[in-house]
Amino acid sequence: MRHAPIIEPMYQYDQLDQAFVDQRVAEFRDQTRRFLAGELSEDEFKAVRLRNGLYIQRHAPMLRIAIPYGLLSTRQLRKLGDIAQKYDRSFGHFTTRTNLQLNWPKLESVPDILAELATVQMHAIQTSGNCIRNVTADHMAGIATDEVDDPRPYCEIIRQWANLHPEFNYLPRKFKIAVTGSPEDRAASEVHDVGLHLRRDAAGQIGFQVLVGGGLGRTPIIGQVIKDFLPLPDLLSYLDAILRVYNRYGRRDNIHKARIKILVKAVGIAKFRDQVETEWRAAKDISPALEMAQVDRIRAFFKPPAYESLPDSDVTAGREPQFQAWYRYNTRAHKVAGYRAAFVSLKAHGQNPGDISSAQMAAVADLADRVSFGMVRVTHNQNLLLADVKQSELYGVWQELHRLGLAMPNIGTLTDMIACPGLDFCSLANAGTLNVAQQIQKQFDDLDYLYDLGDIEVKMSGCMNACGHHHVGHIGILGVDKHGEEWYQITLGGSVNGFTALGQVIGPSVAQADVASTIERIVDVYRAEREDGERFIETFRRIGVKPFKEGVYAAHSEAA
Amino acid sequence: MRPILKRLDVGSARERREIVHDEWKYVSLGEEGTDLIVPLAELKNWRNHRGRLGVRLAPADQVEDLGDDVKLLSLVAIDFPSAGEGRGFSQARLLRSQRFGFSGELRAVGAGVKQDLLFIMARCGIDAFELAPGQKVEEALRAFQRYTVAYQPAEPLASIQQQRYHVAG
Numbered sequence: 001m002r003h004a005p006i007i008e009p010m011y012q013y014d015q016l017d018q019a020f021v022d023q024r025v026a027e028f029r030d031q032t033r034r035f036l037a038g039e040l041s042e043d044e045f046k047a048v049r050l051r052n053g054l055y056i057q058r059h060a061p062m063l064r065i066a067i068p069y070g071l072l073s074t075r076q077l078r079k080l081g082d083i084a085q086k087y088d089r090s091f092g093h094f095t096t097r098t099n100l101q102l103n104w105p106k107l108e109s110v111p112d113i114l115a116e117l118a119t120v121q122m123h124a125i126q127t128s129g130n131c132i133r134n135v136t137a138d139h140m141a142g143i144a145t146d147e148v149d150d151p152r153p154y155c156e157i158i159r160q161w162a163n164l165h166p167e168f169n170y171l172p173r174k175f176k177i178a179v180t181g182s183p184e185d186r187a188a189s190e191v192h193d194v195g196l197h198l199r200r201d202a203a204g205q206i207g208f209q210v211l212v213g214g215g216l217g218r219t220p221i222i223g224q225v226i227k228d229f230l231p232l233p234d235l236l237s238y239l240d241a242i243l244r245v246y247n248r249y250g251r252r253d254n255i256h257k258a259r260i261k262i263l264v265k266a267v268g269i270a271k272f273r274d275q276v277e278t279e280w281r282a283a284k285d286i287s288p289a290l291e292m293a294q295v296d297r298i299r300a301f302f303k304p305p306a307y308e309s310l311p312d313s314d315v316t317a318g319r320e321p322q323f324q325a326w327y328r329y330n331t332r333a334h335k336v337a338g339y340r341a342a343f344v345s346l347k348a349h350g351q352n353p354g355d356i357s358s359a360q361m362a363a364v365a366d367l368a369d370r371v372s373f374g375m376v377r378v379t380h381n382q383n384l385l386l387a388d389v390k391q392s393e394l395y396g397v398w399q400e401l402h403r404l405g406l407a408m409p410n411i412g413t414l415t416d417m418i419a420c421p422g423l424d425f426c427s428l429a430n431a432g433t434l435n436v437a438q439q440i441q442k443q444f445d446d447l448d449y450l451y452d453l454g455d456i457e458v459k460m461s462g463c464m465n466a467c468g469h470h471h472v473g474h475i476g477i478l479g480v481d482k483h484g485e486e487w488y489q490i491t492l493g494g495s496v497n498g499f500t501a502l503g504q505v506i507g508p509s510v511a512q513a514d515v516a517s518t519i520e521r522i523v524d525v526y527r528a529e530r531e532d533g534e535r536f537i538e539t540f541r542r543i544g545v546k547p548f549k550e551g552v553y554a555a556h557s558e559a560a
Numbered sequence: 561m562r563p564i565l566k567r568l569d570v571g572s573a574r575e576r577r578e579i580v581h582d583e584w585k586y587v588s589l590g591e592e593g594t595d596l597i598v599p600l601a602e603l604k605n606w607r608n609h610r611g612r613l614g615v616r617l618a619p620a621d622q623v624e625d626l627g628d629d630v631k632l633l634s635l636v637a638i639d640f641p642s643a644g645e646g647r648g649f650s651q652a653r654l655l656r657s658q659r660f661g662f663s664g665e666l667r668a669v670g671a672g673v674k675q676d677l678l679f680i681m682a683r684c685g686i687d688a689f690e691l692a693p694g695q696k697v698e699e700a701l702r703a704f705q706r707y708t709v710a711y712q713p714a715e716p717l718a719s720i721q722q723q724r725y726h727v728a729g
Contacts, residue, residue, distance in 0.1 A: 016709050016720045023707045031676065047643045048676055130644065160711045160720070166683035167653050167712075170646025247650045248622075285658045288713060293725050 008073040008374055011156045011301045013121045020163065021118045024125060028052045029111035036108060051131060051169070053099075053124030054110055057427050063102045063110055064127040065117060069137035069155040069179075070098035070378040074365035077376050079120045081361030087113050090358040094346060096188075096418060096469055097134050097176070098378040099127055103425050125163055130171045130258075132162035132243075136178045138186040139379040142302065143387050145335045148198045149206055151179040153299040154235065157290065161236050168243045172250035173258035175243070176215075179208075183498075188380060190214050190223045190500040191472060193260045194242060199229055207231045212242060212272070213264030216466035220502045221261040224269045226276060232295065234280075237287035241280035245272070305373040305388055310338025315391050325447065326398050326409040334388070342397055344376075344384035345408040345416070349441035352434045353419040354382030356406075363404050371397055382418055383411065414456040414523070415441050418469055422462030422479060423486065429462030431479025431486035436460065436515050443516035453523055456536045457495070472496040474537045475519060476503040486512045492522065492548055493540045504545045507553055518552055525551035564667070565700055567687040575704060579697055582690075584614060584635060597637055603629055616669070619647040623654045630655075635665040638686065640672030649684045653714075656685030675703040683714040 013021070028048065035045040049055075053064040065080065072080075080100055084092045087109050088102040095101055105113060117123055127134055135155045142150040158177060162168075168175075178189040181198040189195030195211035208230045214223025230238050246260045249267075264272045280287075316324045330343040344364055346354050356364075364384060368376045371393045372386040379385055384406075389397055401407035410416050417440065420426065422433030437460065444450055459473030463480075470476035476491035488510050491503030510518045523536070525548050530539045540548070562582040569576045585591035587598045587606075594611030600621045606613055607629065614635030615626065626633070636655055638648040648668070655662040667688040668681050674692050678700060681689070691700055713719045 014724070016723060019709045020707065020711070020720070023709070027706045044643060044674065044676070130646075163711055164680065164707075165712055166680035166710075166714055167649045168646075169680055170644055170649065172646075244650050244653075248647055252619075252645070252647075282659055283657065286653060286656075286713070291721070291725060294721055297724070 008075070009301070009303060009305045010071050010073060010152075010375065011068075011298065017160075018118070018121070021121070021123045021125075024052075024123065024164070025111060025114045025118050028114060032108065032111050047129070049110075050129035051126055052110070052114065053127035054107070055128060055427075056107075057103070057425055059425065060104045061107045061110065062425065063105045063113060063124060064095070065100045065102070065122065065124045066127045066134045067098050067100060067122075067378050068159045069135055069141070069152050070139055070380070071152065072376045072378065073120075074368045074374045074376065076120045076122055077361050077365040077368070079116065079122070081358040081365070083113055083116055084361070085358040091355055092358075092361070093352070093421060094354040094356065094378050094382050094384075095420075096380045096382065096467065097127075098136055098380055099134055100378075101421070103421070126169075128174075130173050130175075131169050132165065132171075132175045132177065135159055135162070136176075136187055136192075136380060138180045138182055139377050139385050140186055140332065140341065140387075141181060142304065143334050143336070143339075143341055144182045144184075144186075145333055146183055147181045147335070148183075148200060149181050150299075150302055151181040151196075151198055152302050153295065154196070154198070154208075154232075155179050156298050156301075157235065157295065158239070161239070165243075167240075168247060171243070171247055172252045173255065173260075175246070175260065177239075185496070185498060185500070186380075188469065188472065188496045188500075191216050191220070191469070191496060192223060194239065195223050196235075201229055201231075205231060208235065210238065210242075212276075213261040213269070214500075215259050215261045216469055216471050217259065218256055218464045218466075219259075219262065220466070220471040221265060222500050222502070223261075224264065226269065226273050233289040233292070236290055237284065238276075238280055240287040241276045241283060244283070245275045245279055249275075304336075305375075307336045307339065307388070308390070310390065310392075312337050313391055315394050319395060322402075322409070323395060323398050325451070326402075326407055327394060329409045329413065329451075330407070330411045331389075331394065336388075338391055339388055340391055340394060342372075342386045342389050342394060342401075343379075343411045344386065344401060344406045345411060346383050346406070347410055347416045348405050348408040349415060349445055350438060351405075352421075353417055353437055356384075360404055360406060363400075364406065367397065367400050381416065383416070409447065410450060412455050412457075413450045414444050414453055414458055414475075414519075415450060417458035417460060418473070419460040420462050420467035422460075426462060426467075428465055429479060430464075430481035431462050431488065432512070433460050433462045433468065433477075433479060436477065436479075436488065436512065439513075439516045440519060443520060453526070454535055456523070458519070459494070469496070470494070471502045472500065473503060474540070475522060477515065480509055482509065488512065488515050488518075490515075490518060490522070490552075492545055493537070495537055506545060506549050521552045522548055562690060563697070565689040565691055565697065566665075567682075577701060577704065584612075586616070588616065595634070597635060600625060607632060614665075614667075617648075617651055619645050621651070623651050623660060626660070630660055630662055633662070633664055635667060635688075636662060637667045637669045637690075640668055640670040640677070640681075642670075642672050643674070643677070645672060649680065652681070652684040652686050675700045678703045679706055683710060683712070683717070685714070 211223035460477040461468035472494040494503030585593035597614035616637040
């Protein structure tokens with residue numbers, strides 16, 4: 001008798017999908033061979049290696065592995081841990097696109113790594129280069145209490161459409177898409193090249209509000225609505241139209257002005273919309289509507305797991321305060337009674353935000369097999385999430401995560417900060433981020449103090465490419481190079497959840513040694529000014545940047 | 561004579577490509593002959609040319625500017641001057657769409673016509689390739705066979721979706 005294969009509640013490749021990734025690996029193996037044999041120039045190889053996730057970095061190549069919409073089976077997570085151990089230094093770094101970066105693979109091993117990934121239905125296709133990047137979604141997809149519909153099936157449809165799209169593989173610049181299914185935007189969709197918000201029309205039909213032209217980087221811009229309701233069957237044809245207009249008219253003369261946001265800004269949203277709508281109507285023959293059979297087939301993979309019928313219960317009563325704090329900060333409500341979602345914090349003080357060791361990956365996989373239907377999610381805040389944990393299991397989950405060093409009860413607090421790898425790894429960076437992160441963790445190591453400060457989002461980038469999303473941090477930190485020294489520009493008031501706003505620069509940049517103390521002065525102003533129950537961002541919006549400016553720079557000049 | 565890698569069996573399921581010797585001449589290179597490829601800006605001057613007529617599109621040229629002259633053309637050459645220049649893919653796909661209905665030879669030209677791009681060029685409707693200097697013909701021929709599947713509806717492969725949802729007839 002054959003055992004039924006384990007079918008995880010996620011998209012499963014069929015032989016066609018598998019053939020595609022296998023053929024992609026074979027192609028890249030040949031390209032790498034030709035490069036090493038001197039048959040492919042640096043520039044020629046660059047174009048193909050980037051489209052397979054491979055950068056040449058400061059110390060070594062960096063491989064960015066795609067985790068489509070942040071969803072991982074435990075089989076895949078174990079494989080990532082194994083790969084990091086076998087080909088790298090036994091750790092990986094999760095990014096704000098929910099990808100995993102390996103910082104030390106050998107160039108000649110990358111085809112083997114990609115082949116191993118293909119055995120668990122994974123790849124690194126289009127995680128870099130001027131093409132359509134990994135599509136991201138709300139980490140609460142399918143379990144949020146306020147969801148219109150689960151965004152993941154549409155993400156998968158987009159993933160397939162984007163993979164080696166023959167027309168859109170050499171765009172003016174990179175192109176990022178995010179999909180959310182809830183009114184609360186947990187996917188930063190308004191700072192994406194295209195943001196898709198699931199909606200229902202009056203007849204109850206599924207569709208999308210489409211935003212275009214958002215993005216961070218050197219010129220941060222919030223996306224604008226191009227279409228208020230796009231019926232689901234038109235999803236790909238409309239994306240085709242946006243991409244075609246962008247591919248034809250986006251600037252290619254200046255890399256810093258090549259994103260779609262610059263084009264939308266230059267022609268204005270009204271004219272851009274006209275161009276897209278005209279193209280869309282004229283291109284029905286080459287961009288056919290989605291067939292519902294296709295949508296239904298993919299939706300079926302994301303059926304809810306086999307939840308038990310359980311009551312909600314208070315599982316914190318009588319437990320130690322550490323567990324109660326973890327429960328409060330690191331777990332979230334679930335739409336199914338008796339369950340909660342639990343974060344695996346990758347923000348322990350003393351470690352680099354988003355980093356995880358191979359041993360931790362394996363242990364989290366084991367834990368998820370026991371308590372969360374064998375699935376793990378990556379969040380754009382660089383944490384992991386066990387999405388479907390029985391409330392009665394939470395205490396055991398906490399104990400295990402605590403043992404693993406993954407239970408730092410700081411989700412949503414100041415030290416749950418986003419940081420790119422910075423100068424230590426990235427050849428684009430102007431300044432270090434990891435040492436600054438540790439400096440901040442040290443300064444704010446007292447949990448009661450952190451909890452008193454409440455919900456504060458700190459986001460840090462090592463250069464203006466803004467991989468760390470500093471523009472939309474309540475407190476944003478941007479590393480800059482000042483005559484060969486690492487300095488940091490601070491912005492306040494950025495936000496991305498629910499209400500997207502770009503932060504304002506508070507004044508001259510500060511030296512590396514002063515970043516944490518500057519943040520301390522900023523939160524001192526908040527503590528002095530806040531009204532009852534007011535969050536940091538709310539106080540900022542009420543009183544503006546001026547008192548913070550005074551708090552930071554007055555103290556500074558006194559000290560000097 | 562320039563060697564051109566050309567698909568010889570347009571319309572049939574099995575692709576067959578061979579190197580053919582080019583009979584076309586480029587006006588921009590000062591060449592003369594019966595079959596002429598002219599820059600888009602000069603096209604209006606050649607409407608009464610007695611031989612076959614082709615046009616060469618630069619990346620910034622708009623296919624819409626061909627207007628009704630597209631009916632006079634037996635060939636459109638699309639320029640891929642470098643690896644990163646991607647506008648030619650949209651030019652090709654548009655020309656093959658019903659809007660333009662171009663069914664003549666669609667030829668990729670320029671320094672970017674290298675083996676690693678041939679597959680996606682073909683899927684945008686390009687059926688002739690003036691390979692960049694140094695490209696090996698045998699490798700180029702193999703490059704079309706790298707993938708047996710593709711996700712997007714485009715010639716010459718049926719898309720994965722078509723394979724999944726429609727039994728091949």
